[in-house]
Amino acid sequence: MRALLFESFAGPLSVREVPEPAPPAGGVVVRVAASGLCRSDWHAWQGHDPDVVLPHVPGHELAGTVAAVGDGVRRWRAGDRVTVPFVNACGRCTQCAAGEHQVCVRQTQPGFTHWGSLAEFVALDAADVNLVAVPEALDLATAAALGCRYATAFRAVTQVARVRAGEWVAVHGCGGVGLSAVQIAVAAGARVVAVDVSADALELARGLGAEQVVRAADDVPAAVHALTSGGAHVSLDALGSPVTCANSVRCLRPRGRHVQVGLLPPGQGRAEVPMERVLALELQVLGSHGMAAHAYPELLGLVAAGRLDPGRLITRELPLDDAPAALAAIGRRPGIAVVTSF
Template identity: 45%
Template sequence: MRAAVLREYGEPLEIETVERPDPDPDGVVIETEACGICRSDWHAWQGDWDWIGAKPPRGQILGHEPAGTVVAVGEDVTRLSEGDSVAVPFNLSDGTCPTCRNGHANVCENVVPLGLAEAAPGAFAEEVHVPVADQNAVRLPDAVSPVAMAGLGCRFVTAFHALVHRADVTAGDWVAVHGCGGVGLSAVHVADAVGANVVAVDLADEKLSKAEELGAVETVNASETENVPRAIAGITDGGAHVSVDALGIAETCRNSVSCLRRRGQHVQIGLTTQDERGSVTLPTDAMVMKEIDFLGSFGMQPPRYDEIFRMVETGSLDPSAVVSETVTLDDVPDRLAAMSDYETMGIPVVDEF
């Protein structure tokens, strides 16, 4: 089968012919019908995240936002059958650790990142293996497009989990979203769907216009604004109730924390680059005196995907609205390169392999 393989960090992925996977006894193989191209793939391609032990090895098949059809089933799998349409989370869990058993499989103590770890080749390929499939493969509702569901593996569910489960967003709250890439635009859409007033922040007017389409009531172009937190405080009459760093650079993280009102909540979604290497200095004294909460959001528990599906069925959420384009597997190297200059918008999705 064809797959996009990392051979050298920062060099174009190689489109190669590799062996098709066979299912483990507890696994399934899915035919990949769609896979989002995520900024996390860009980080992996750059060779980032050695500081958290997540740097992918050379020879890795990247891609971690797949949706597709089950084509082979391991003998121990009980909940899935050939022909089922499924989505797969990027943070594969074992289902047996204490954290999984307590309902938090998204932060499994033995997590295996799809497309980043040698044990879990990714989904920029015609087929992808899903281990512990009863735990990790999420059956999709009837009549939904795999392209629309591709972002469920990472960006859309992470944004949903951040705002619905981690932060206390309620109707009428002001929510600031810093960075309007795929996960940022997903956060704008989710926040609007739950009744919040959204302020979107980015450097590109095109992305800010897209944020307005998805529900942002105000936008801030950071390239034209001397003090982003002050601008948000003015818009929100005192600061955001919840703010999201959807990019992961030092400036957006600090702006997100600093734009909050007293007892506000910051949610960190974006992971850092080589410049930060996992550490960002923060205004800790001000955080103490204002009782600011600093929260993380990492994917979402597979059993809770139904919350999104119910909102999709009623028209409250539309993950496809964040999909910006569909491309072929051969386009993946160029789309990753475009992310170096933030030239992509929304969620590009591979739908031809």
């Protein structure tokens, strides 16, 4: 099969012919119809994830059709249209028994623990636990965008932050996760302040309903406090950096909720959380790591009803041959890029 491959961290990215995967016991192989290019793929390429073993095929945000089924799979057949969360849970541990698949202690992640979806085929584990049926009315490029960024933002906004109508929500970083969070928070009735270094990204955020925007070069906490008359009720670090994490906490009003969504690889520096402020203002500091497959029906229902439109965030569809340059330049152009031709 054709796949995007790298053989050294931060080294050359190329499209190569590599062996096709076989379905694992309990798992499937999916013929990939669409795979998003995500900042997490960039982190894998840079060597920020200890699970990545070279040579490696990245990609974890996917949709397609089941091509082959492993022993023990009951719910899926060849030809089924599917997507999958980026966390593939085992379905057997204590966390899975509690329904918290996104923090499964034996999780696998395509594009990190094994070869991923920037390829014609990808193997996925524990299919009966992790696969999500894609409705016929939903195109597979849009379905691919759900697997990481949109579903992650959905759970962060609605289930972890518990955003309520009328609240001010600050979103730090308007990449795929951040723009998704903007749209979802607006749909929940919140008033959104979007923060980014890019004027183009902020313009996209306005188009998705952000009421206010702040250039990240400014004093972000001061700007957010002024625009919201006292600070945000909820603030999400959707980028993942020491600066955006600290700014997110500092822009909250008393009893506000900070949600860390963007990855914070230790190699890029440890975030310094102002715990004195957390204590004095009784702030909540929360983490949000993806969304379990069993939670997708609520999200898909809102998409089907027209209340959410993840397709608006897709700004580019690319062939696999353009993926090396696009991954190397991740974050330079706003919106979500999806590989749809292999």
